[in-house]
Amino acid sequence: MSARVLVLGGSFAGLTAALSVRSRLGSDVDVTVVSAADRFVFNPSLIWMPFGRRGRTDVSFPLAPTFARRKVNFVHGAATYVDPEAHRVETTEGNLDYDYLVIATGYRNDLDVVPGMHETSTITTLADAERTGEAWRRFLDEPGDVVIGATQRASCFGAAYEFLFNTSYQLRRAGLHGKVRLTYVTAEPYAGHFGIDGMPGARTLMKLFARKEGIALETGQAMSEIRPDAVVLADGRELGYRFAMIVPPFRGQDFLAKTPGLVDAGGYVPVRPTYQTERWDDVYAVGIAAAVPVPWTTAIPTGVPKTGFPTEQQAHVAAKNIVDQVRGRAPSTAREFARIPALCIMDAGNNGVAMIADHMLPPRRAAIMVPGPQNHLAKVAFEKYSLAKMRAGLVRLP
Ligand SMILES: Cc1cc2nc3c(=O)[nH]c(=O)nc-3n(C[C@H](O)[C@H](O)[C@H](O)COP(=O)(O)OP(=O)(O)OC[C@H]3O[C@@H](n4cnc5c(N)ncnc54)[C@H](O)[C@@H]3O)c2cc1C
Structure with missing residues (x-):
């Protein structure tokens, strides 16, 4: 048999x-x-x-x-x-x-991480991403401040950053850039930690990106509650929003x-x-x-x-x-x-960053981050190639 x-x-x-x-x-x-x-x-x-x-x-x-x-x-x-x-x-x-x-x-999704997370928009499943689309369309009708973030114990930080920079890109397209406050709140000790203890230059690059896009960074933060109109941080501060997308653990x-x-x-x-x-x-x-x-x-x-x-x-x-x-x-x-080597493209709407390292986690001998608009095209190519490869069942291709 x-x-x-x-x-x-x-x-x-x-x-x-x-x-x-x-x-x-x-x-x-x-x-x-x-x-x-x-x-x-x-x-x-x-x-x-x-x-x-x-x-x-x-x-x-x-x-x-x-x-x-x-x-x-x-x-x-x-x-x-x-x-x-x-x-x-x-x-x-x-x-x-x-x-x-x-x-x-x-x-x-572990939605019990913070009270209110069950009712908050996220993008970590197909159904969540569809619901978040409805919230985004309501936001465009009635714009206001925006909070993008990742809770304590979250791990999928790449998606949070990609969504953050895509949101900034979309705000610009909607004529809202600079008119509404865009905040990134994260459990990471610094922007660019990504849950992998960072990459060479990541901290500086993320700061530069954030400054260029007018994004306020709230790093090393735990959330104590997510209300329909505000993310409440563990230190008691409230970040009001009209649209939020939060990545749970x-x-x-x-x-x-x-x-x-x-x-x-x-x-x-x-x-x-x-x-x-x-x-x-x-x-x-x-x-x-x-x-x-x-x-x-x-x-x-x-x-x-x-x-x-x-x-x-x-x-x-x-x-x-x-x-x-x-x-x-x-x-x-x-x-x-x-x-295992780390290979990742972080999209930013019409820009992005490629991250390549010999090891997923430190110690690493080689690690590089390459920013630039070519990374948006690379991410689209990665999407088309991966879907075609998986659909054809040709999983032994790289
Ligand atoms: C929003 C988002 C963005 C991401 N972006 C990137 C990126 O840019 N680059 C990258 O490399 N990675 C990215 N990732 C990570 C990537 O998606 C994961 O590495 C990948 O999904 C892991 O695949 P998996 O098969 O282990 O688990 P999953 O994708 O979680 O698949 C699990 C499967 O098991 C099935 N299943 C669940 N329970 C049962 C059950 N009881 N019985 C039978 N089947 C069950 C599910 O239906 C599903 O088909 C992203 C992830 C998210 C959520």
């Missing part, structure tokens, strides 16, 4: 892991993906949706045809319980047995916590550098679902962003190790998250 590989999640991590295993093992393996979403969503484009620059179908595609083409079984449903001893996963569509399991169920999916010993306090799965779980050799976790300890402390807690490039790398590492195990060998590929 062929080895059975079961993958939970069909996004960057799950789609890559499933198709990487399929391409490496051919017909020697039976691959099944269970995904709560029936579409792949290219999250990096969500920053553009509220401004009407992208719609739902521009940034997503249906998963079923991609998996069918690559002979991967696809189940549209949610996993509800993992039983590593019985090698079984319970799902809303029935139970599935496996020989190797890959957990790639990503994140959910993420958590792992709740069902994983039902399995004793599988997840940490954040709901993420602790893994070894092979992406096998700490406890079970035949259970892997990749992408946002995999735990990454924060290697430093900041006055206000921040998380580490788990971006697309390391996610795809982790998925390939797990796939190679599953191939080893299927072939009767010990897993031979190991790549710690911190040592």
Whole structure:
């Protein structure tokens, strides 16, 4: 009987892991993906949706045809319980047995972080980005001050910065630039920390960008409440707004916590550098679902962003190790998250910054930030290329 590989999640991590295993093992393996979403969503484009620059179908595609083409079984449903001893996963569509399991169920918003966050606009899911578009259109009818931010324990700072600079660009287009106050409030100890302890020159560059765009920076701030008209900081100050977009922290999916010993306090799965779980050799976790300890402390807690490039790398590492195990060998590929290269383009509407480093987290030997308008075009090209690559299932392309 062929080895059975079961993958939970069909996004960057799950789609890559499933198709990487399929391409490496051919017909020697039976691959099944269970995904709560029936579409792949290219999250990096969500920053553009509220401004009407992208719609739902521009940034997503249906998963079923991609998996069918690559002979991967696809189940549209949610996993509800993992039983590593019985090698079984319970799902809303029935139970599935496996020989190797890959957990790639990503994140959910942790909206309990601050009172009022449940009612506040954010862009961290497709539905959130659509709702934020409605708020933006109401704002254009009745403009006022704007607050963009990321709460304590947030990790997705890149998206917050991209949205901030895109907002500034859109304010200019709407003739509102300089007429309304634009504030960035963040848990980061300084602008340009990004949750990765910064990059050479990042602090200066972000300050320069902010000054040029007339953005007030409130760094090292925790929020105590988000009211419909004001963000209340822990020090008691109130930042009034007519439009706000706040990035919350993420958590792992709740069902994983039902399995004793599988997840940490954040709901993420602790893994070894092979992406096998700490406890079970035949259970892997990749992408946002995999735990990454924060290697430093900041006055206000921040998380580490788990971006697309390391996610795809982790998925390939797990796939190679599953191939080893299927072939009767010990897993031979190991790549710690911190040592994976960082490649990121931060868009600013018609400008941007490319960030390239040899390692996601310090110590780094090489790291560079390149600002300039070419980065907006590079981000659009990255979007088109990534969506085409994922849709075609050509996950082994760079
Ligand atoms: C707004 C935003 C902007 C970003 N911008 C960038 C960027 O510019 N560059 C970059 O590199 N990265 C960016 N990222 C990060 C990038 O999106 C993540 O690295 C990537 O989404 C991680 O993929 P993942 O598969 O691990 O998790 P996710 O994308 O969270 O996918 C998890 C999948 O699991 C499914 N799932 C959840 N629960 C279950 C369940 N119980 N059973 C079955 N399936 C389940 C979900 O439906 C989803 O399909 C951004 C993220 C956000 C939110």
